[in-house]
Amino acid sequence: MTASGWASRARWIALGITLVLLAALPYLVSSFVVNLATQALIFGLFALSINLLAGYGGLITLGQAGFIGIAGYGLAILTTQEGWPLGAAIAGGLVLCVLAAAFFGLLLVRARGTYFVMITLAEGMVVWGIAQRWQELTGGENGITGVPKPGFAQEYWEFYYLALVVVAACTVLIARIVRSPLGLSLKGIREAEDRLPPLGYDVALHKLVSFTISGFFAGVAGVLLAMYNSFIGPSDVFFLTSAEGLLMSILGGVGTLTGAFVGAGVVIYIQNDVSSWLERWQTLLGVVFVLVVLFAPDGIVGAWTRYVWAPLLRRVGAADAAAAAEAATSAASAAVVSGDADGAGPAPVTAPAPAPPAPHREEARSP
Amino acid sequence: MSCTSPRLTRRATTRLALGVALATAAIAGCGAPGDGGGGDAEGDLKVGTLFPTSGTVAAAGTDMLRGWRLWWKLNGSTVAGRKIVSTQEDTAGDPTVTLTKARKLVQQDQSKLLVGPLLANEAYALAGYLQQNKEIVGLNPVGSSDDLSQRKRVNNYVKAGGWVSSAPAHPAGDWAADRGWKRVITLCSDYAFGYENCGGFTNTFTDRGGRVVKQLYAPIGTSDYSSYLSQIDPDEVDGVFVQSVGADSPNFIKGWADLGLKGKVPLIANETTFEQSTLRGIKNDDPVGLQSFGHFAEGRESAATQKFVSAFKKEYGTLPSYYACATYTAGQWLTTALNQLKGDTSDQQKFLSTLTGVRLDDSCFGPLSLDRYGGPVGNVYLRKVVRNEQGELVNRVERTYRNVSQFWKYNPQQFLAQPVYSRKYQGADWPSG
Numbered sequence: 001m002t003a004s005g006w007a008s009r010a011r012w013i014a015l016g017i018t019l020v021l022l023a024a025l026p027y028l029v030s031s032f033v034v035n036l037a038t039q040a041l042i043f044g045l046f047a048l049s050i051n052l053l054a055g056y057g058g059l060i061t062l063g064q065a066g067f068i069g070i071a072g073y074g075l076a077i078l079t080t081q082e083g084w085p086l087g088a089a090i091a092g093g094l095v096l097c098v099l100a101a102a103f104f105g106l107l108l109v110r111a112r113g114t115y116f117v118m119i120t121l122a123e124g125m126v127v128w129g130i131a132q133r134w135q136e137l138t139g140g141e142n143g144i145t146g147v148p149k150p151g152f153a154q155e156y157w158e159f160y161y162l163a164l165v166v167v168a169a170c171t172v173l174i175a176r177i178v179r180s181p182l183g184l185s186l187k188g189i190r191e192a193e194d195r196l197p198p199l200g201y202d203v204a205l206h207k208l209v210s211f212t213i214s215g216f217f218a219g220v221a222g223v224l225l226a227m228y229n230s231f232i233g234p235s236d237v238f239f240l241t242s243a244e245g246l247l248m249s250i251l252g253g254v255g256t257l258t259g260a261f262v263g264a265g266v267v268i269y270i271q272n273d274v275s276s277w278l279e280r281w282q283t284l285l286g287v288v289f290v291l292v293v294l295f296a297p298d299g300i301v302g303a304w305t306r307y308v309w310a311p312l313l314r315r316v317g318a319a320d321a322a323a324a325a326e327a328a329t330s331a332a333s334a335a336v337v338s339g340d341a342d343g344a345g346p347a348p349v350t351a352p353a354p355a356p357p358a359p360h361r362e363e364a365r366s367p
Numbered sequence: 368m369s370c371t372s373p374r375l376t377r378r379a380t381t382r383l384a385l386g387v388a389l390a391t392a393a394i395a396g397c398g399a400p401g402d403g404g405g406g407d408a409e410g411d412l413k414v415g416t417l418f419p420t421s422g423t424v425a426a427a428g429t430d431m432l433r434g435w436r437l438w439w440k441l442n443g444s445t446v447a448g449r450k451i452v453s454t455q456e457d458t459a460g461d462p463t464v465t466l467t468k469a470r471k472l473v474q475q476d477q478s479k480l481l482v483g484p485l486l487a488n489e490a491y492a493l494a495g496y497l498q499q500n501k502e503i504v505g506l507n508p509v510g511s512s513d514d515l516s517q518r519k520r521v522n523n524y525v526k527a528g529g530w531v532s533s534a535p536a537h538p539a540g541d542w543a544a545d546r547g548w549k550r551v552i553t554l555c556s557d558y559a560f561g562y563e564n565c566g567g568f569t570n571t572f573t574d575r576g577g578r579v580v581k582q583l584y585a586p587i588g589t590s591d592y593s594s595y596l597s598q599i600d601p602d603e604v605d606g607v608f609v610q611s612v613g614a615d616s617p618n619f620i621k622g623w624a625d626l627g628l629k630g631k632v633p634l635i636a637n638e639t640t641f642e643q644s645t646l647r648g649i650k651n652d653d654p655v656g657l658q659s660f661g662h663f664a665e666g667r668e669s670a671a672t673q674k675f676v677s678a679f680k681k682e683y684g685t686l687p688s689y690y691a692c693a694t695y696t697a698g699q700w701l702t703t704a705l706n707q708l709k710g711d712t713s714d715q716q717k718f719l720s721t722l723t724g725v726r727l728d729d730s731c732f733g734p735l736s737l738d739r740y741g742g743p744v745g746n747v748y749l750r751k752v753v754r755n756e757q758g759e760l761v762n763r764v765e766r767t768y769r770n771v772s773q774f775w776k777y778n779p780q781q782f783l784a785q786p787v788y789s790r791k792y793q794g795a796d797w798p799s800g
Contacts, residue, residue, distance in 0.1 A: 030474065030475055031470075031474040031475075032470060032471045032475040035467065035470050035471075035474070036467075039467065132558070133557075133790075135559070135562075135789045135790060135791070136789070136791070139491075140558060140559050140562075140789070141487065141488050141558040141559045141560075142487055142488050142512060142514075142559050143462060143488055143491060143492070145492065145495030145498075145519075146495055146498070156470075156474075229462075229463060229466050229492065229495075230495045230496070230499060231462060231463075231466065231491070231492045231495050233462050233463075233488050233491075234488075235461055235462060235463065235488065236463060271464065272464070272467045272468070272471070273471075275421075275456075275457055275459075276456060276457075276471070279420070279421075279457075281421075282421065
């Protein structure tokens with residue numbers, strides 16, 4: 001009891017220290033690093049939106065950058081061409097994004113595994129195609145420049161705080177969703193999709209709702225990205241961006257909230273800083289990814305939990321909390337990284353424990 | 368099992384929120400963060416270069432870096448008492464990375480001047496950054512997108528040694544009409560650079576009564592051109608205008624020869640189809656005898672061009688592409704401006720007006736200056752691919768068009784009232800009558 005209480009308190013303390021450090025960041029490091037952190041926050045949110053589907057639902061998407069595109073282009077077109085005020089344009093971009101996500105979601109509610117991946121890939125490419133080819137509207141290959149920032153976030157550090165607040169709020173929302181009945185039934189889809197309908201779950205509806213929610217959060221990342229760069233172009237929408245988001249998510253650890261941000265941080269750092277002094281930075285990125293998949297299949301956060309956090313908890317006597325922490329990451333990564341996410345069979349044998357903790361089970365009975 | 372009762376969690380959350388709020392308040396009390404100092408380096412002029420040395424355009428980006436380094440190596444890096452200190456960052460051919468690297472060069476390395484990048488989308492992204500950061504000066508030797516010096520000008524982003532995509536294509540259309548061509552098919556890359564090349568040709572060709580019977584567009588990364596080239600019926604057309612770029616160019620040249628069109632259908636190409644980074648890799652005679660229009664010709668017989676070409680050859684063992692000449696000329700441009708200012712760049716307005724007022728009597732491109740819109744005015748060459756004494760493929764000058772403006776012979780105001788060349792607008796019906 002006391003040990004477990006200590007364990008939960010330690011988590012809150014760690015979270016508090018992280019938040020204070022993040023809040024103090026512009027005072028501690030150079031402006032360039034603050035800019036990298038802003039980017040890591042934005043892409044972390046993007047990776048988290050993928051993680052919501054992939055990590056919790058086992059639904060791998062390769063078209064998520066399409067939502068960055070719809071929201072980002074929506075904002076850019078409404079501000080630079082239609083002359084909307086920024087606030088209204090942000091809302092407009094996000095509404096467009098949610099509508100598109102719901103529409104795309106309708107096309108794939110019955111798809112599974114590889115088919116789900118392929119349809120999302122196709123949807124992402126449709127958005128990219130529009131961005132690339134509809135020159136009059138999107139500026140084609142050249143993209144749209146001059147996307148405004150809010151008046152209170154003109155300076156690099158002001159924008160960092162804006163991103164921090166928005167991303168933190170979104171993360172809290174996602175954390176709530178993950179623990180909600182919806183989140184639990186998502187995990188159910190990941191573990192054993194076939195067993196849900198007999199229990200009275202509407203799998204299609206759950207997929208549609210979570211796909212739309214995930215699209216919304218990717219859209220928020222898109223709006224932040226377009227304002228941060230004052231620019232949106234086809235390369236932001238290309239499927240490589242989607243794949244990068246998925247890699248960030250896997251690198252950090254699927255099925256965890258912090259993993260997306262850790263993964264985004266590592267990728268952004270290698271891409272933008274290491275590349276200044278290491279010509280073969282792309283090789284390094286590849287090697288890091290291969291090493292993580294080989295030796296820490298549940299990602300950096302998973303490895304941290306397994307080798308540092310869980311032993312620490314066991315030492316203070318909180319063995320049950322340690323086991324729960326380990327199970328959460330390894331179950332998700334087994335479903336995603338091993339490619340066993342088609343949900344056709346029963347729960348993957350490699351998954352050591354059922355993910356939803358028992359006390360919450362009764363909440364999970366959604367219509 | 369789980370001892371985290373909801374009440375405890377809620378209390379912890381409240382405490383956490385309170386703690387964070389207090390810490391944030393304490394930090395906010397310190398005032399705005401900043402980099403502290405930095406400022407204008409007295410002696411050194413810090414220049415950040417943004418050349419893509421990885422990614423899809425790495426070969427051309429490497430030539431940009433070589434040309435830039437060659438100028439300072441040959442001419443010394445101290446100009447009017449100021450030492451030019453360059454820092455290179457790789458943009459990877461990606462506009463988002465370009466922006467991050469630009470911020471890094473300005474904020475971390477204290478660069479006052481940025482040179483680059485390559486692709487039009489990178490250049491537009493950087494133009495947006497420069498528009499918001501007026502204290503930084505940008506030099507744009509390669510990013511040729513029409514609107515950068517037409518409808519979307521940014522006055523602290525100077526096309527030093529630069530060019531405009533459609534500018535060499537305008538005389539090409541006129542030349543085709545001179546040769547009596549009446550019916551033409553165009554084949555361009557399916558993106559902005561392709562639309563601007565085909566637009567330039569179509570606009571002037573149709574002014575002279577020519578007719579573009581078909582416009583074909585091949586996506587970037589076309590490895591097999593046969594499906595496009597098979598649509599060209601030699602009996603139906605008098606000639607073909609072609610633009611290809613990067614790795615597509617060797618594929619086009621191979622297809623043109625393999626399908627037996629070479630020698631059968633007259634061809635006129637743009638700058639990038641037969642530029643040196645393409646020709647270097649071709650061992651057979653497929654391109655020999657083919658003609659193109661460009662603002663650079665490594666075979667141009669003039670002291671400025673030949674000095675550059677032989678120095679480049681000596682240093683790197685290969686003939687230079689226009690990308691290398693562009694950054695080499697940007698170095699010459701900066702040197703000329705600094706000499707005029709006697710090294711004093713403290714007055715931003717004066718620095719910019721000196722840069723835009725630079726007139727080079729000769730460069731590896733030929734004489735070069737900027738018009739009042741910031742568009743380069745210089746030579747355009749009708750070029751023919753030949754083998755030189757060393758057996759290398761080079762572009763020899765067949766004819767020189769002097770002082771070609773980005774507006775060709777059109778009235779600038781009327782020209783700018785039209786949209787930029789796109790897949791839809793190719794200038795075929797303009798100006799009417």
